[in-house]
Amino acid sequence: MNNKTTNEEITNEEVTNEEVTNEEPMSEENMAELLNAVHHNGLVALRMHFKAVEGQIVKLEAYGPVFVYHVQDEAEHVYSCGFFLRELIARFQSGNEPAVWMASFFIDLMKNKGGKALPQPATSEDEAKAIIDQVLVPKLIEEVHEEFAPEQVHAGLVWNEEYGPVFESGFPAITEGNNVCAIPLHLLYTHLQLNRDPGEIVLQGLYNIRKEHGLD
DSSP: OOOOOOHHHHSTTOOOHHHHHTSSOOOHHHHHHHHHHHHHHHHHHHHTTOSOEEEEEEEETTTEEEEEEEEEOTTOOEEEEEEEHHHHHHHHHHTSOHHHHHHHHHHHHTTSTTOBOOOOOOSSHHHHHHHIIIIIHHHHHHHHHHHHTTSOOEEEEEEETTTEEEEEEEOTTOOSSOOEEEEEHHHHHHHHHTTOOTHHHHHHHHHHHHHHTTOO
16 A cells, blocks of 8 residues: 555644634633634534534543533433534634534434433543444444445554554555545544544545545
8 A cells, every 4th residue: 555645634633722723822811712602603503403402612632622512302312422623613614504514413313312422431541442443443444345345445553653553544456646544543533432423534535535536
């Protein structure tokens, strides 16, 4: 495989507070105002589709503020899903139907009745490793192969000197230019913990590669 990857592929959604504005670091007061505004906009957007919506802001060490929203269905079962600060700002500023986009995650979750809370955080490195080895990686490999069958697709864990373990996938049939997409494992694991499908990031990267080579 050609191990050439772009920064965009390998750092998807990994952003610090300073990068959000592309300016000087924000003051605590301005950051608090920004977080409150984004949180409020998220509530308003989801309430366009669901009657009972609550939300909270949590801080992840690697990714900063994350917005977790809890939505009830008609049977009052609660479904929870988390969003990164940068992606919400980008979606709200784009005007590209942010309410529809946010609601789509909960609609997918509601296909499985009974509610879905966020997974309990791993209590040890061994437990986190077990989740990665037994749940995350097999799920990603299966999704990649199913999406592009019968085409041969490479998928698995590799070590990147800058980012550590990454999930790499790509097309061996492409022999010129970039043919792989690498996503940091911790980012994919975080998506899993936020009730987001980590496979969507990988598949989007693979479709971008196909588009670059005129295959789609």
